[in-house]
Amino acid sequence: MSVIEMKLEREVAAETIKIQARKVQVHYGTNHALKDVDVDILSKNVTAFIGPSGCGKSTFLRCLNRMNDTVASAKVSGSILLDGADIYDPRVDPVQLRAKVGMVFQKPNPFPKSIYDNVAYGPKIHGLTRSKAELDEVVESCLRKAALWNEVKDRLQSPGTGLSGGQQQRLCIARAIATSPEVLLMDEPCSALDPIATAQVEELIDELRSQFSVVIVTHSMQQAARVSQRTAFFHLGHLVEYGETGTIFTNPKDPRTESYITGRIG
Amino acid sequence: MSIGLLSLILLALATAGYLVARTRAVASAGGDARRLHSLPAFHGRLTAMSVLVPAAVILILWLIFEGFAIRGAALSQLKPSDVPDGSTMDLIMSDVGRIADGLNQLEARGTELAPLLASPDALAAALKDVGVAQGGAPTPDTILAAQASREALRTSRIGLSIVTLAAAVAGLVLVLRRITPEFRARNATEALSMWLLIGASLIAVGTTLGIVLSLLSETLHFFRLYDFRDFFFNLTWNPKFTGGSDLGIWPLIWGTIYVSAIALAVAVPIGLFSAVYLAEYASKRTRAYVKPLIEILAGIPTIVYGLFALVTVGPLLRDWISIPMGIGNSSSSVMTAGLVMGIMVIPFVSSLSDDIINAVPQSLRDGSLGLGATPSETIRQVVLPAALPGIVGAILLAASRAIGETMIVVLGAGAAAQLSLNPFEAMTTVTVKIVSQLTGDTEFNSPETLVAFALGLTLFTLTLCLNIVALIIVRKYREQYE
Ligand SMILES: Nc1ncnc2c1ncn2[C@@H]1O[C@H](COP(=O)(O)OP(=O)(O)O)[C@@H](O)[C@H]1O
Ligand SMILES: [Mg+2]
Numbered sequence: 001m002s003v004i005e006m007k008l009e010r011e012v013a014a015e016t017i018k019i020q021a022r023k024v025q026v027h028y029g030t031n032h033a034l035k036d037v038d039v040d041i042l043s044k045n046v047t048a049f050i051g052p053s054g055c056g057k058s059t060f061l062r063c064l065n066r067m068n069d070t071v072a073s074a075k076v077s078g079s080i081l082l083d084g085a086d087i088y089d090p091r092v093d094p095v096q097l098r099a100k101v102g103m104v105f106q107k108p109n110p111f112p113k114s115i116y117d118n119v120a121y122g123p124k125i126h127g128l129t130r131s132k133a134e135l136d137e138v139v140e141s142c143l144r145k146a147a148l149w150n151e152v153k154d155r156l157q158s159p160g161t162g163l164s165g166g167q168q169q170r171l172c173i174a175r176a177i178a179t180s181p182e183v184l185l186m187d188e189p190c191s192a193l194d195p196i197a198t199a200q201v202e203e204l205i206d207e208l209r210s211q212f213s214v215v216i217v218t219h220s221m222q223q224a225a226r227v228s229q230r231t232a233f234f235h236l237g238h239l240v241e242y243g244e245t246g247t248i249f250t251n252p253k254d255p256r257t258e259s260y261i262t263g264r265i266g
Numbered sequence: 267m268s269i270g271l272l273s274l275i276l277l278a279l280a281t282a283g284y285l286v287a288r289t290r291a292v293a294s295a296g297g298d299a300r301r302l303h304s305l306p307a308f309h310g311r312l313t314a315m316s317v318l319v320p321a322a323v324i325l326i327l328w329l330i331f332e333g334f335a336i337r338g339a340a341l342s343q344l345k346p347s348d349v350p351d352g353s354t355m356d357l358i359m360s361d362v363g364r365i366a367d368g369l370n371q372l373e374a375r376g377t378e379l380a381p382l383l384a385s386p387d388a389l390a391a392a393l394k395d396v397g398v399a400q401g402g403a404p405t406p407d408t409i410l411a412a413q414a415s416r417e418a419l420r421t422s423r424i425g426l427s428i429v430t431l432a433a434a435v436a437g438l439v440l441v442l443r444r445i446t447p448e449f450r451a452r453n454a455t456e457a458l459s460m461w462l463l464i465g466a467s468l469i470a471v472g473t474t475l476g477i478v479l480s481l482l483s484e485t486l487h488f489f490r491l492y493d494f495r496d497f498f499f500n501l502t503w504n505p506k507f508t509g510g511s512d513l514g515i516w517p518l519i520w521g522t523i524y525v526s527a528i529a530l531a532v533a534v535p536i537g538l539f540s541a542v543y544l545a546e547y548a549s550k551r552t553r554a555y556v557k558p559l560i561e562i563l564a565g566i567p568t569i570v571y572g573l574f575a576l577v578t579v580g581p582l583l584r585d586w587i588s589i590p591m592g593i594g595n596s597s598s599s600v601m602t603a604g605l606v607m608g609i610m611v612i613p614f615v616s617s618l619s620d621d622i623i624n625a626v627p628q629s630l631r632d633g634s635l636g637l638g639a640t641p642s643e644t645i646r647q648v649v650l651p652a653a654l655p656g657i658v659g660a661i662l663l664a665a666s667r668a669i670g671e672t673m674i675v676v677l678g679a680g681a682a683a684q685l686s687l688n689p690f691e692a693m694t695t696v697t698v699k700i701v702s703q704l705t706g707d708t709e710f711n712s713p714e715t716l717v718a719f720a721l722g723l724t725l726f727t728l729t730l731c732l733n734i735v736a737l738i739i740v741r742k743y744r745e746q747y748e
Contacts, residue, residue: 065636067635067636070631070632070635072549095639095640097638098635098636098638099637099638100638102636103632103636103637105629105632105633105636107629109629109633110633111630111634111647111652112630112648112651113647113648121634121637121647122637122639125638125643125647172633175633175637176636176637179637
């Protein structure tokens with residue numbers, strides 16, 4: 001694929017704003033972890049968050065589905081709108097929000113259940129299917145989307161924890177998409193994986209883009225460049241620069257971004 | 267030489283060996299410890315261990331087997347005619363033991379022994395003076411036997427001192443002579459430590475084996491006097507001191523199972539729920555206070571629980587439930603003992619389960635919450651299944667405690683053995699009957715007393731089966747999820 005084609009493909013993506021974050025601040029006790037972050041996440045796009053360790057990428061990602069609610073010391077302020085509605089509005093049920101904004105974690109964390117039950121977990125608790133047959137269908141289609149079906153179709157009842165690391169991570173992705181989220185948050189989903197599994201997951205992310213908007217935190221700049229359409233660079237709790245992936249990597253405006261992508265800070 | 271003095275000498279030798287070996291090791295390297303293969307402390311430790319370990323093993327084994335030799339020496343002085351009718355060799359031997367004991371005391375007072383040994387009557391009087399209780403009066407033969415056993419003991423102790431000290435000194439010299447800069451004292455210490463650890467586990471295993479064997483031999487003895495079919499299939503428990511007792515085990519087993527089941531029915535839900543609360547919902551501060559408070563329950567002596575059952579719970583249940591409902595009028599009941607016992611074992615369930623639930627990785631909870639599950643769905647579907655093997659273990663521990671409990675049953679449920687479904691009736695358990703049969707007035711060799719061992723073995727088998735079942739459950743579960 002030529003550079004021009006890639007650029008074209010990027011522009012073809014529908015440019016509606018899925019999540020709008022304004023002046024987001026996060027404090028962990030006295031630690032001011034995130035300062036005045038403004039980001040627009042577009043639908044049907046892959047957005048990458050890059051930056052050195054501890055700069056607040058995970059913290060911001062966890063704000064987007066209110067996973068920070070489970071951390072007692074975390075205080076979030078500012079506004080985050082999902083489809084124009086504030087997700088920190090007291091009337092919003094964080095449990096329902098998380099069904100819409102799914103999450104895949106850094107370390108694969110399959111539940112101590114069978115492969116089938118891992119994927120069926122979300123649909124079951126949210127009552128998304130009406131019959132066993134329908135549930136079977138959902139499980140199969142999610143496993144297919146996660147490029148895992150062929151490897152596990154003969155052992156759906158064996159434990160999910162018995163899979164290899166890469167398979168486990170794809171199982172977690174299948175589990176996340178089984179609740180049919182609108183946004184999928186992925187926090188360094190490939191950091192525990194070998195290169196082959198990483199390539200499979202990246203391919204998968206590219207396919208997922210047709211249905212969800214995907215936000216991915218990554219330490220690998222090559223990965224950000226390969227899978228994302230837009231990239232945000234965080235540094236010490238600030239959002240330094242946010243824009244088209246191509247622009248960020250070829251023509252960064254901020255000297256800190258340039259230093260980071262050329263490997264001088266990190 | 268007394269055992270205490272011998273031990274002190276051994277310790278002193280070990281300490282000296284430690285210090286000497288360190289100095290020697292440093293000296294062998296020309297004063298530069300860096301040239302040594304092992305640090306000086308390892309040379310010291312190895313020396314101390316080679317002094318202590320073989321000597322201690324010899325000491326312990328010697329003391330265990332000494333008894334047989336002494337008994338043998340005493341027996342060799344006795345003839346079958348020394349055993350009067352209606353007595354046994356064992357009784358005579360215990361007389362011999364008492365006489366030997368008394369002679370030791372008299373000797374310690376400085377009494378001249380020779381005239382006493384010549385006259386059994388004078389000896390009997392002298393023994394009375396020093397306050398030694400007597401079975402039969404001393405006879406010339408028992409006096410001879412007592413002297414022989416004292417002599418054997420004296421020789422044995424001298425031999426013991428010589429052999430142990432020789433072993434200790436040999437260990438000391440052997441190691442000290444091998445100290446060179448190249449000597450691998452570090453590795454040798456490692457190997458010796460491993461043997462020590464193996465020894466410790468062997469003692470644990472050996473003790474279990476010993477307990478089972480002794481129970482087994484007494485139980486076989488019992489079944490020679492009492493038909494095992496009656497023991498296992500007779501449904502009444504009615505021991506009589508005059509003989510002709512009914513010793514069917516079922517009423518006792520039933521009581522044990524019934525009381526334990528009620529106890530678990532109380533302890534498992536309460537314990538598990540409080541564990542879930544502590545691990546998943548409580549703040550760190552609350553947990554820091556509440557957990558030790560619950561654990562206090564495990565530290566209360568069971569007799570106190572027994573009193574609580576006897577004076578509070580029992581009358582309360584009788585006056586408010588069993589009499590108004592017309593299902594019993596005794597304050598001792600299975601329900602009383604079960605409830606109180608349940609409270610006692612709550613901490614076994616809650617404390618262990620809490621630790622286990624805490625050990626479930628946070629990433630599993632995050633994964634479930636991140637899919638839009640509520641905290642309680644997460645606990646039910648992810649956290650508890652992941653913690654299940656440990657929780658089963660905790661419950662079984664509680665069950666073993668409940669099955670083995672005696673005091674609460676005596677005071678709470680009474681001592682009447684019967685088969686009944688009504689939980690407001692008095693019943694009793696295996697452990698209670700073991701105590702009452704062994705402390706009864708009957709002769710030791712009667713089936714009424716020996717049945718205690720058969721009961722003990724049954725109880726042991728019961729808990730063993732419980733543990734095996736638990737192991738199977740846990741293993742099956744692990745296989746599924748690892
Ligand atoms: N649960 C938490 N409690 C307290 N401080 C936290 C917590 N999580 C993250 N932090 C702090 O917030 C800052 C940002 O962390 P994080 O978002 O994890 O960084 P990144 O994912 O970019 O490596 C760090 O200084 C970190 O120490
Ligand atoms: Mg992170």
